[in-house]
Amino acid sequence: MSSFEETVSRLLKIPVGYATVLRNLFSKPVTLQYPEQKKPMSARFRGRHHLKRYDDGLEKCIGCALCAAACPADAIYVEADQNTNAERYSPGERYAKTYEINMLRCIFCGYCEDACPTNAIVLEPIEFPTGYTREGMIYTKSMLLEAPPNGVPTTPQATQPGKFDRSIVPYPPVDASV
Amino acid sequence: MADLVNLTIDGVPVAVPKGTNIVDAAKRIGNDIPVFCYHPKLRQVGMCRMCLVEVGTPRMDPATKQIVKGEDGKPVIAWMPKLQTACTTPVSEGMAVRTQTPQVLAARKDILEFLLTSHPLDCPICDKGGECPLQNLTLAHGPGMSRFEYEAKHHDEKHVPLGDLIYLDRERCIQCSRCIRFQDDLADDHVLQFHERGRNMEIVTLSDPPFNSFFSGNTTDICPVGALTTADFRFKARAWELQGTPSLCTHCPVGCNLTLNTRLETHTGGYEVKRVMPRQNEQVNEIWLCDKGRFVHHFTRAADRLTHPLLRNAGGTLVESTWEAALQRIADRTLGKPITGIAGDRIANEDAYLFAGLLRTVASKGSLISMAPAMATYYADLARAYGVGKDTDFNQLGKGDVILLVNGDLEEAAPVWFLRLRQAVVTRGARLIVANDHTTKMHRYAGQTESYQLGNAANWASTRAAVLAEELKGARHLLIVFSDEKLSTSGVRSLAISLASVLVQSGHAGKSNSGLLPLYPHGNTQGVSDMTSPQPWPDRAEAVWLIGVGEGEGVPQAPFTIVQDLFQTRLAEQADVVLPALSFAEREGTFTSGDRRVQRFYQALPAMGQAMPDWWIVQEVAKRLGATWNYQNTAQIFTEISQHIPAYAGLSYEAISHTEDQWPLVGRGDLYYGGTVYDNTGGLGLRYPADAERADFHADVHLDTPPEVTIEAVQRVRRRLYEDGELIRRSKVLAAHIVNSVTEVPQAA
Known part of the structure; x- marks a missing residue:
């Protein structure tokens, strides 16, 4: 091919390129302005973690740190402390005083969910963590803990002695007939 | 060894001393018979029935009194009709034991199922979780499922303070009585006892104040479940999160071997000692610790630790400064002047050796070294x-x-x-x-x-x-x-x-x-005395340098005083220069116990602020006074000690970090046997010979007639374990136990 033909062939490709740009300029974009816009996720998608509460407002998390032990990315940090009847966070004697997840380290494998003896931690498809700073990506307990149900006081609660002595009851309840 | 008895366990022959029980005999050949109530250091009671095995002895012909032999020429074994508790059965000649038969395995499974009928399922919040004999043995020998309904389980009080140091969870207790036997037989504090019978049986404390014993913490180590937990470690960390570093206790002359369990913390911004555990050393503390040694560790991360050098400014107040300025001030003020150094008896041998070296060879003529408490100088x-x-x-x-x-x-x-x-x-x-x-x-x-x-x-x-x-x-x-x-x-x-x-x-x-x-009085009195050959305290001095003296009384007055310590003590407030030192948990070194055993301790925590080890500070001052020292670490200093201090000849870091299997074997994977005590990985230490053992020693050298002593009517202190002091004051759990020293005035003669 001579150099003249080559030049013409290359010049003809320029309008093809412009056409592609023009076509895409008016088509619907495939990207989303996350987190302002969200895409519906499958119900089993493992998004960011939430710490759940019981219906009476007490935290399900008992600070056992089994999630931290199960975490392959070492993303979870738990410090426990002791409940009192005057200041009760969770049933039983122990609660999580500090609960932090480093979302930059988390690989969203869901092992923490599996390890949790009280189903306190749940990875929900609602959102995926975002942030502009590294410090902001360490989610603290107040960020992870869901709000208490309507009309129920938040923790710590003052409770009656003897009512919440135990942290764990079998879940689901054991069927003795089996 | 005399009086060996031969027996076979699962066909493996073993010879053990007479009087050994089957559990210990099996342990010698690596056969772990599971136990809960048995502990190698305690009297055996056979209460938990976990150690059931099949036992047989050679059949004896009643007529001839001869052992009956089978066709193969081996003695015929007469098996006992029922399973026997291995812990209470002493071995006998020719005995045969079977530990893996279906009958034994079924018995183990059943015992565990029984134990678990009243044991709560709260392993996730239990401090023993992860190092629990009941967890481990259930996994190894127990049933996978319980046939018991949760609601039919025995429920009991979960939060019973047995005294202010130990908490009891009655639901978790399996009534093995290890704690009772430890308190009765070893500590001789009869403070725990069983109450009620059968399913209602529970541990109670009898004393007032409750659980009144110096050794209560040991019961949490030997408890085979999480029934006994310490107030100090309660919910502080999970067992698997902890790192263990071999260390030593400095609070009395015994020199107990410890393991410092540390974990990363957010609120202190670094590692922190979460608990202190005994480290097995059968020559020193076996597997025990006193409560002071176990709970006094909080001073290592106390908020009021000295973190920067302090210098007295022109206005007369102590202000934060830098190492360079502080060291230069010391050099300026002490160059050409004699220094009186006083070494406290909790500093390491290496610190004391360098300090003595500085005062003898570097500082100007007339310098001298003493030690605190001064009393130790005299004996x-x-x-x-x-x-x-x-x-x-x-x-x-x-x-x-x-x-x-x-x-x-x-x-x-x-x-x-x-x-x-x-x-x-x-x-x-x-x-x-x-x-x-x-x-x-x-x-x-x-x-x-x-x-x-x-x-x-x-x-x-x-x-x-x-x-x-x-x-x-x-x-x-x-x-x-x-x-x-x-x-x-x-x-x-x-x-x-x-x-x-x-x-x-x-x-x-x-x-x-x-x-x-x-x-x-403390952990390294002997070592500091060995390193320094201390002289009596003078009344006055041109410059005084106190290392680790704490609250010493009667310190010589001087126009220039240096205090090197962990805290802003009363003495430090009067000082011209205050230097922050590292605690034993943040550095390496050696201590010499009261029975002259030289032992090593290791670094468990990072430094606090700008604090530095005592030997480094001494060396930096020595350099500014003209010495050409260049010690890089304590090992190098110890090598020099072994060359220059005759008693320490032949000792080295390698020699004192030597470890070997100690009997009973505890602290490895088999938590059920000895409890949660740590295996000794840091070294057993070595005792150096007394002078009297040396060939060239003359017995009469020191034994001039003892001076007649006139009794003076001055206040004398009776020493107490929980005596008030700078270190114990930082431990909240021990706060209620601190006693003011009892002073007594003898009648003057």
């Missing part, structure tokens, strides 16, 4: 000369031996020696002679007691020395334990001379299992 040399023999083993003290305890409360001054020497007397039959001015716990076991007027120990000893020496000539070994409490400096010198002469005249000097055992 540590005698303890080195006539101390216990190199191969002394308290576990061998027994029948025919005599322990002479003069002027000291062994349980208050050295709690773990109390445990060990009490065993020698109570279970092995050594004879105990106690001489004191007040009744102590050791009086309970004394075969002979002597008493004297308050503060009069020295004169008592000098008058009784000759008679005692004559009486004790027949003793197999003679261990003399003494304390300096309530004595004047001349008094303690006189007492030590009298006791040493008893040793020499009764023919026990320089022998193993015999010698002087001083009840020093």
Whole structure:
């Protein structure tokens, strides 16, 4: 091919390129302005973690740190402390005083969910963590803990002695007939 | 070894000393028979039934009294019709044991199912979770499922404070009675007992104040479940999150081996000691610790630790400064002037050695080194000369031996020696002679007691020395334990001379299992004395430098004072320069215990602020005073110590970090057997020989006639375990236990 033909062939490709740009300029974009816009996720998608509460407002998390032990990315940090009847966070004697997840380290494998003896931690498809700073990506307990149900006081609660002595009851309840 | 008994366990032959039980015999060949109530250090009771095995003995022909042999020529074994508890069955010649038959395995499974019927499913919040014998044995031998309904389970109180240091969870308790037996048989504090029977059986404390014992923390180590937990460690961390670093206790002369369990913390911004655990050393603390050693560790991360050097400014106030400025100030003010150095008795050997070197060879003429407490200056040399023999083993003290305890409360001054020497007397039959001015716990076991007027120990000893020496000539070994409490400096010198002469005249000097055992106030009194050969405190000095002295009283006045410590003590507030030192948990080094065992401790925590190790500070000052020192680490200094201090010749970091299997084997994977005690990976230490054991030693060198001691009517302190001090004050859990020193005034003669 001579150099003249080559030049013409290359010049003809320029309008093809412009056409592609023009076509895409008016088509619907495939990207989303996350987190302002969200895409519906499958119900089993493992998004960011939430710490759940019981219906009476007490935290399900008992600070056992089994999630931290199960975490392959070492993303979870738990410090426990002791409940009192005057200041009760969770049933039983122990609660999580500090609960932090480093979302930059988390690989969203869901092992923490599996390890949790009280189903306190749940990875929900609602959102995926975002942030502009590294410090902001360490989610603290107040960020992870869901709000208490309507009309129920938040923790710590003052409770009656003897009512919440135990942290764990079998879940689901054991069927003795089996 | 004499009296060996041969038996076979699962067909494996083993020979063990007579009187051994089957569990221990099986352990020797690596066959782990599961146990809950049995503990190798405690009396066996056979309560938990977990150790059931099949036992048989050779069949004897009643007519001929001969062992019946089978066709293969081997003795016919007569198997007992029912399973036997291996822990309470002593071995016998020709015995056969089967530990893996379907019957045994079924029994184990059933026992575990029974135990779990009243055991809660709260492993996730249990402090024992992860290092729990019940968890481990259930996994190994138990059923996978429970046939018991949760609601049918036995529910009980979950939060019962047994005293302020130990919490009991009645639901988790499996009634093995290890804690009761430890308190009754070893500590001799009868504070725990069973109450009620059957399913309602529970542990109660009988004493007031509840669980009143110096050894309560040990019950949490040997508890095979999470029923007993310490107030200190409760919910602080999970077992698998902890890192263990071998270390030493510095609070009494025993030199207990510890493991510091540390974990990363957010609120302190670094590692923190979460709990202190015993580290097995059968020659020192076996597997025990006193509660002070276990709970006093909080000072290592106290918020008010010194973190920067402080300098007194022109206005007369102490202000934060830099190392460069502080060291330069010291060099400027002390160059050409004699320095009086006072070394506290909790600093490491390496620090004391360099400090002595600086004052002897670098600082200007007239400098001298003393130690605090000054009292130790007057008898540590005698303890080195006539101390216990190199191969002394308290576990061998027994029948025919005599322990002479003069002027000291062994349980208050050295709690773990109390445990060990009490065993020698109570279970092995050594004879105990106690001489004191007040009744102590050791009086309970004394075969002979002597008493004297308050503060009069020295004169008592000098008058009784000759008679005692004559009486004790027949003793197999003679261990003399003494304390300096309530004595004047001349008094303690006189007492030590009298006791040493008893040793020499009764023919026990320089022998193993015999010698002087001083009840020093702290963990490295002997070592600092060895390194420094201290001189008495002067009244005045041009410059005073205090290292780790704490709240020492009567410190010499000087126009320039340097205080090197962990805290802003009363002395530091008066000082011109305050230097922040590292605590034992943040550095390496060696300590020499009261029985002259040189042991290593390791770094468990990062440095606090800008604090530096004592030896580094001493070296930096020495450099500015013209020395050409260049020590890089404590190992290098210790090598020099072994070359220059005759007693330490032949010792090295390698030699004292030597470890070997110790019996009973505890602290490995088999938590059920010995409890949560740590295996010794940091070194067993080595005792250096007493001078009296050396060939060129002349017995009469130090034993001039003891000076007659005049009793002065001044206040004397009776030493207590939980004595108020800079370190114990930082431990919240021990706050309620701190006692003010009891001062007593002897009658002047």
